[in-house]
Amino acid sequence: MTNRSVGIKEVAVAAGVSVTTVSHVLNDVSYARISAETRGKVKSAAEQLGYGPNRLAQALRTQRTGMLGLVSEDIATTPHAGRIILGADEAARARGYNLMIINTSGSASPESRDADVEALLERRVDGILYATMYHRQVQVPVNLGSVPSVLVDSVSTRGSITAVVPDEEGGARAAVGILLAAGHTRIGFLNNTDNVPATRDRLRGFRATLTEAGLDGDAAPVESEISEVQGGYEAASRMLRREDRPTGLFCYNDRMAMGAYRAAAELGLSIPGDLSVVGFDDQELIAANLYPGLTTVALPHYEMGAWAAENLIDAIEGKTDLALMALHPTILDCPLVRRDSVAAPAR
Template sequence: MGKPRIKDVAARAGVGVSTVSVVLNNVEGARVSLETRERILSAARDLGYTSDPIARSLRTRRTQTIGFVGDDIATTPFAGRMIQGAQDAAWQAGYLLFLVNTGGEHALERHAVRALLDRSVDGVIYATMYHRHVEVPELLGDVRTVVLDARPTGGSMPYVVPDERGGAAAAVGELLRAGHRRIGFATESLEVPAATGRLAGYHETLAAAGIPADPELVAAEHGDTAGGYRTASRLLDLGERPTAIFCYNDRMAMGCYRAAAERGLRIPHDLSVVGYDDQDLIAPELSPALTTVALPHYEMGTWAVRRLLRLVQDDPEQGEQGHLMPCPLVRRDSVGPPQPAHVQPTGCQLSRSVRTDRSSVPPPVAQ
């Protein structure tokens, strides 16, 4: 028996072919009773009927496909959640996602974009592995496009990025609530949006608590484990060391753990640490487990597809051009109150219950 055709559905449901076509294609304004509609859909399910996507695209001028062009996202474990979020949102809307990972090669990127456009995708998600400013390929200038985890340097394309300031405010606020007032920041030396946003959030949150800026409490290096070790070492060797350190990312927090261990400092008994990113292979595996701020990769991927579909559907209320996705705090065991010798009485301190059951000295972290 061959593939069921629309006339087979019509015969089984006892209606005309035109009525079946109206129902299966969701033609707006069609006058078909609910009972007839249910009978047609039931017949289609029973027969295993599926519509021809090529024929449908000729009628609707849409292919129900979305192109997803990324640099190194597919090979980055934690950023790959963006792909999952985008795919889930596309699938729920009846769209298929075509993924191309370019590895950051411009020639491959141009070829990939051209190939997607040749296949008449309804729109494109242009994504990057980390938050930065990007030049969107010229080929996408007249194509419905949403930029994911980056800000376009020109044009008016919609985009979604993490709320870096808000995430930093959540991290520093957690340390303030634990009673800390001398809080260091181990940050990335590159001037990327994530670094500038997190630094701004750090300063703004301290200022709101009545704590003046102290330049010696901010140390910058490359944002990896070695950079975290070097920045934490400088901060911990100050004449009056910080009682807590906020780290630009979880890798720098790993280095901070090592610097603390070398100085005989226990986390969180002697030093509290907060990271950023919530990387699966780092934050929950450190000892004690790291309190950190999660990057909302999945949520950003979902938002990007939904925003793109509003463009595809010519929705007059398409929504905001740039969206800051909230970065939630993930509480674990690396934050505790400062030791009495470091506590400075102030009206800014807030009481809270803090877990301090895991305060053993962590082993050195490999570089």
């Protein structure tokens, strides 16, 4: 609990420094030449005394409210993508900011999205995060650039706003790589049919990794369906009935992998004895609860939310230039999550 009766003068006396030094430390003034030891003393004294900053006074002095807006395109109602919000919220709180969330739909009209952003601007947020539930290009609201803004899991069709996205191609390379490392040379890909960056980049990573391993990546089997359980089942059923049936499957996402498990069972194939399977997304309710547990690639939802909030706050406080960062999206790693669905191919 903060103690409103304690002021900055009391903190300065306790730390043995000037009021100016306390102000610079607690407001994280970038140009202040203050040693790490002194900064530690000030923060320790403030914590021990229960000092809390006066938000109203700060707002009057800095013209900032300490509020960030987050426009959520469906992610607030999507369990695995919801970690974007958690990452952004925890990063914002660590810097003394709070998050105000508006949930919208990916199918909402441009006018509706403009109104959502306007609602945040009317509440004087210092900056806005605009997050989508899956990696795609978006036509951003025309008023989004009124304050510092960052796109999360999406890029602007105009290319003028800083964005953070997952490394789709790198994740595919990791997925195919673990199958190659286990000894598989006949590897198939169950891909999505939607024309989104993940569809294209995961296919590129699949083919490139096989080619670099000395295999014919362009000739490797690919079956495309909707990226749901039924789509995975149908695509896997066709692929596993081929005369040159793959011994390893890379699936566009964990839902398609679940469908592949069903198709393999119907054909009497055991996982991983007869068929190794790797997914993508690490949707824990699926991947960790399939039997055997699904080896997959995790999307960095939490990390994207945290990165976006950190860099947005840096821009608000004058520590970074979002215009320069907007030239290229920041790409975050998609780490491999090992479980039990990959083994050496049967001899």
